[in-house]
Amino acid sequence: MYRSIYDLKDFYNSPSGQLVARVLRPQIRSWWESVKGQRVVGIGYAQPYLDMFLDEAERVISISPAGQGIYPWPDAEHNLAALAEESELPLETNSVDRVLLIHSLEYAELLRSNLQEIWRILKSNGRLIVIAPNRRGLWSRADWSPFGQGTPYSRDQLRFFLRDNLFVYERSTTALYTPPIRWNIVRKSFESLEKYLPWFLPGIGGVHVVEASKQIYSGITQTAESKVIVRGRHGILPNPVPDMRIRK
Numbered sequence: 001m002y003r004s005i006y007d008l009k010d011f012y013n014s015p016s017g018q019l020v021a022r023v024l025r026p027q028i029r030s031w032w033e034s035v036k037g038q039r040v041v042g043i044g045y046a047q048p049y050l051d052m053f054l055d056e057a058e059r060v061i062s063i064s065p066a067g068q069g070i071y072p073w074p075d076a077e078h079n080l081a082a083l084a085e086e087s088e089l090p091l092e093t094n095s096v097d098r099v100l101l102i103h104s105l106e107y108a109e110l111l112r113s114n115l116q117e118i119w120r121i122l123k124s125n126g127r128l129i130v131i132a133p134n135r136r137g138l139w140s141r142a143d144w145s146p147f148g149q150g151t152p153y154s155r156d157q158l159r160f161f162l163r164d165n166l167f168v169y170e171r172s173t174t175a176l177y178t179p180p181i182r183w184n185i186v187r188k189s190f191e192s193l194e195k196y197l198p199w200f201l202p203g204i205g206g207v208h209v210v211e212a213s214k215q216i217y218s219g220i221t222q223t224a225e226s227k228v229i230v231r232g233r234h235g236i237l238p239n240p241v242p243d244m245r246i247r248k
Helices: 005-013 015-031 047-053 111-121 155-164 184-188 190-200
Strands: 039-044 059-065 081-084 096-102 122-133 167-175 207-214
Touching: 005 015, 015 047, 015 122, 015 167, 015 184, 015 190, 015 207, 039 047, 047 059, 047 096, 096 111, 111 122, 111 155, 122 155, 155 167, 155 207, 184 190
Parallel strands: 039 059, 039 096, 059 081, 096 122
Antiparallel strands: 122 207, 167 207
16 A cells, blocks of 8 residues: 555656646546536545646635545645545535545545545535556556555445435446556557557556546425325225224
8 A cells, every 4th residue: 555645746847747647637527527616625646637627617626535645736836735534524515625634545445434424525517536456457556666565446336325325327438458567669559558458458448537426316396285095995985084982
């Protein structure tokens, strides 16, 4: 497990981490084309992906797990990063439009509580994107990367966890087909690899990207008076007559 946020920062400052960000950022942006006037929250380690929303969203907040640590973000600007337990987010109920969950689910000790807390802070039309390592992917075997730490998941597992915590599955894809090989020739070919490998080896993508929405159950309208008609063998039965006899 990555115990320090600086381990994650060092990874994203490396050529392999920059490759990961170049692959995942367009995928996130294609699903969230516009967040104008919305509140966006990143949970886990989302800083490499949140900066593309800074000039558009009404508010952007990055929340890091308490055990991971934190550093000021963004650089040379007002701090938008906070440290909190993922099962006790310091945000109001129904106050967030979008949540990006990355480098979080695979490390979660209280998975149900974490997802329930995200459900709480999301608005009724809120959306959640979960990015988690693919159990069958190559990146889950790269111990030197954050995707090689923690617990990887299958797509069905993610769908089950989301459904079990009152989220509606919307869509999903698999990304990061470029092998976790730290060779320049591989990194320079990532565009071709990301384009063609899904057709030949669809199961080896490094991460699952899943979008879900908050599920709200509607109540049943009930009239002020509820009339019950009891039908018997010979039609409608008369209303019962109270027994007025005096009992000894």
